[in-house]
Amino acid sequence: MSQRTAVAVRNATIANRYRYIPTIPRWFYSFVPFKVATGGSSALVSLYLLQLGGSASTVGAAFALASLASMLGALFWGRLSDRTLRRKPFIILGFISVPVFLPLMAFAKTPSQLIAVNTAYAFFLASTLPVPIALVLRSVRKHSWGYGIGKFNEVSGWGWVLGLVLGFGLSRFLTIPQLFLAFGLIGLLAVPMAQRLIREAPVYINRRSIAAFGNYVIEKARYMPSFILHTNFSLPNELKRFYVAFFLFWVAAGLYFPQIPVLLTESGFGRGTVYLALIVNSTIAALNYTRVSLSMGQEKERTLRKGLLLRAGAFVTVLGGLVASPALLPLILVSYALAGYSWTFIGVSSTAIVSERAGEKEKGSAMGTYNVVSSAGYITGSALSGAVISGAGFGGAFGLGLLLLGGSLVLMKR
Numbered sequence: 001m002s003q004r005t006a007v008a009v010r011n012a013t014i015a016n017r018y019r020y021i022p023t024i025p026r027w028f029y030s031f032v033p034f035k036v037a038t039g040g041s042s043a044l045v046s047l048y049l050l051q052l053g054g055s056a057s058t059v060g061a062a063f064a065l066a067s068l069a070s071m072l073g074a075l076f077w078g079r080l081s082d083r084t085l086r087r088k089p090f091i092i093l094g095f096i097s098v099p100v101f102l103p104l105m106a107f108a109k110t111p112s113q114l115i116a117v118n119t120a121y122a123f124f125l126a127s128t129l130p131v132p133i134a135l136v137l138r139s140v141r142k143h144s145w146g147y148g149i150g151k152f153n154e155v156s157g158w159g160w161v162l163g164l165v166l167g168f169g170l171s172r173f174l175t176i177p178q179l180f181l182a183f184g185l186i187g188l189l190a191v192p193m194a195q196r197l198i199r200e201a202p203v204y205i206n207r208r209s210i211a212a213f214g215n216y217v218i219e220k221a222r223y224m225p226s227f228i229l230h231t232n233f234s235l236p237n238e239l240k241r242f243y244v245a246f247f248l249f250w251v252a253a254g255l256y257f258p259q260i261p262v263l264l265t266e267s268g269f270g271r272g273t274v275y276l277a278l279i280v281n282s283t284i285a286a287l288n289y290t291r292v293s294l295s296m297g298q299e300k301e302r303t304l305r306k307g308l309l310l311r312a313g314a315f316v317t318v319l320g321g322l323v324a325s326p327a328l329l330p331l332i333l334v335s336y337a338l339a340g341y342s343w344t345f346i347g348v349s350s351t352a353i354v355s356e357r358a359g360e361k362e363k364g365s366a367m368g369t370y371n372v373v374s375s376a377g378y379i380t381g382s383a384l385s386g387a388v389i390s391g392a393g394f395g396g397a398f399g400l401g402l403l404l405l406g407g408s409l410v411l412m413k414r
Helices: 003-019 026-041 044-051 056-084 088-106 111-128 131-139 142-170 176-188 190-197 237-256 260-266 271-295 300-323 325-357 363-413
Strands: none
Touching: 026 088, 026 111, 026 142, 026 176, 026 190, 044 056, 044 088, 044 111, 044 176, 044 260, 044 271, 056 088, 056 111, 056 237, 056 260, 056 363, 088 111, 088 131, 088 176, 088 190, 142 176, 142 271, 176 190, 237 300, 237 325, 237 363, 260 271, 260 325, 271 325, 300 325, 300 363, 325 363
16 A cells, blocks of 8 residues: 555544544433423522522522532532542432432421522532533543533433423422422432443543533523533633633622522512523523534634623613513513523633633643632622622612623623
């Protein structure tokens, strides 16, 4: 064989390898009932806190504590998984937490009881955040890691949306405690599926060497961070301003997401309306994610700025609803749609920017810093939201969020 022929054969082999579309591992689908249960129950904590006599401050505190527990849990379970070189037990632990803790929430009689159960739930549920990604990386070839993570999040994301749709339908017939019990039973289905479909992958994953993948399907604002691959952190000079901008962005998110259900409830709308708003948000994001990720190209900063502007539009729209109260519901739905649509731009571009600007040896730790900064911002915003609403109303909270987004945009334009 001549040298030219050998090169042609080798190039063809490489081209064929990268055209290869891997089969989706069957264990991905064990996450469907889990995501249906967690997505469908995601609206219930806020609603039940209000039913038990809580306020906007109570809801903000509950979200802040749950997010803090989730962040610490993700770091703890991820590190423990790396030390033991086990993946499957931690996923099953997270799955079991759903049928254990959701029924406990159904029997809570006071806001403090519900917050305590929800905080413990978030900690154990966090075992499903960092561990599956390592398992994905063992289930597909290295050159298909991006595809594998994307498909895993796609399957999980649509399971979440399905749970919201199911919650919307069931909320017409069941009480909140009954909904907790129903979703707990659905979540129980994931345990035997995981036991049967997930194969242990005891091979060590060097998390520092894994580049950041921007494969989010929906913005999981209830449990942050949603994508942790490691526990090391760094502050590259090229990313310091970016981290500040994203801290402001997530503080704004914490002022917004926990309190929209409160606003709807206090305005006289029922559980079905809250579910409808969440369905709009999640579906818009899921439908547009792939299109945005394929069209971004090298325009990462422009894509991010567009997303921030769209998110600012979501805040302006809900503020307009507060002024024009007869149009509050349609404007909240538009606001939630804009929030979901904006995340398709923000989620894709932000992780790509972190991966690009960090040095080759810092990609993993830079992504860890990004997640911790994001979580800290969301926890701060959630904790502040109730106090701001108590003192300045919903308009004050959403107005402050809009100002913070403006600061984020200014930092990104410099």
